[in-house]
Amino acid sequence: MKCGPAVRRRKLGAELRALRAHAGLTSSEAARLVGWHQSKVSRIETGRSKVKPADVRLLLDAYDVQDPDLRELLVVLAGSGEGGRDHWWHAYRGVLPPTYRDFISLESQACAMRTLENSVVPGLLQTPEYAREVTRAAVDGLPDGKVDALVEVRLARQDVLRSNPPLHLSAVLDEAVLRRTVGGPEVMARQLKHLREAAHLPHVRIQVLPFGVGAHVGVTGPFVIFSFPNTSDLDVVVLDHLTSSLHLERKEDLHAYSEAFNSLQVNALSPEESLGFIDGIADAA
Template sequence: MTERRSPTVRRRRLGAELRRRRETAGVTIDTVAARLECSASKVSRIETGHTTATPRDVRDMLEIYGVTGPESEELVQIAREARQKGWWHPYSTVLTGAYVGFEAAARSVRAYEQQVVPGLLQTKDYANAMIRAARPDITAEEVDHRVHVRLKRQSLLTQDDPIDLWVVLDEAVLSRPVGGDVVMRAQLDYLVEAADLPNVTVQVLPFEAGGHAGMDGTFAILDFPDESDPDVVYAENATGGLFLEKAEELRKYIFIFDHIRAAALRPEESVAVIEKRAKEPLWTSRLKGFG
């Protein structure tokens, strides 16, 4: 299997390795900052993966920690890779680049969605309509860029080393005609096609399930092939989202996802429901009821 190298994940791994070596050496962040003649916040942001470190900075930091030779060169090389630009970089002003970077290197994604079809499973017309509705404040050009990136991300499902995607959709997702009748029916048909891929599992959480473990909101759990890269949870919101990496946070969301998928319809039943909704949409019957 080919490793999908993502600068986002490399930066995160580098930060964790630098922090571990600093703590092993018994050196404080303030001491490192003084030696490098930079701010303590910069050192902290490097360690948390929020700032890209130069190979020179990494070499100097490792020298402070007493790390030399092949071990040092390996981390310096990771620093070089972390400074490379991902394919999504030109669109960084219109998307959550960190999430796309994590997704690009993930082995699997487990997601729960309450309102819309996840980006990896959206049609072009649905994506366009959804983004326009959710972001009335952005320009048509920005919408086009977001749609372009969203569609390009979908190659992760069909490339030589595809990610495994397991999605649980609230039934509300199937019942809201984003983009209108024609667009939504085509989207539901596409969901059925995508669910036929061996690496894609789609479940529907029906209204009849009542209250459930996922009522606090939408999230995705990303798992990576290298043990050096721990799982991460992305909880989405209107301002972009929140990344959660602490062990107890991960355990909580894995627990929640397991309960949601247990409450949802089985995959084959879910596909049957989606097919039925494409032929007999709830929104048309509701409109007749209001007539």
């Protein structure tokens, strides 16, 4: 199974290889410019070797890459960013599994996120009470202290919606997400209210898939598509499982999931209709 760091290394390597080719350099010429052996450049470009942020900067200088956003993104892929949103989750390493840390890393640097949810409200849109109930249910028997820490992480993740520029979030929610009473009626009422408030943000788009749609392309399970600035070659699909996550990076996979999400949006209620639908469920509760 592919893990997030390996995905990022391969994507970083592919981008550096493309930038070297654009600069008209062979791998041997690039190695001479930065004082390395050619094999090091090759290992970096194929994702077989970890690369330090300082090494990425050396290569970008050699390739005369001036775009500050692209430079920062590639440095982030190497494991160190310069923005204020980077690496806050390291304080929670004791409670976060590596796959979750990697998910947060991708989320914190993405410019857009498309997500299908069939069971629960997406983490970026959860209230504290709702997040606590979901966390307890997902990890049975977890001590209260660790539950508190995981809820803190989930709420801290939501800063990407308030950053400048904010993450653009498009969420398609199956009707079951709205009708599943997580934490009791009062918790759910506050969660539905929070969803309605979030839906009014200019960078948040929420659509509901009513039961009446019947079977749809998303019945096989939820997924997330992360998009990054400057190049679509860095986009990643994330499939979450109970004990692990699968990261898909092949162009054909990205195309398939993008087409699936487009289909879901077409079949879902419009954002305006979805707001009315959420209001109806809240009023009937």
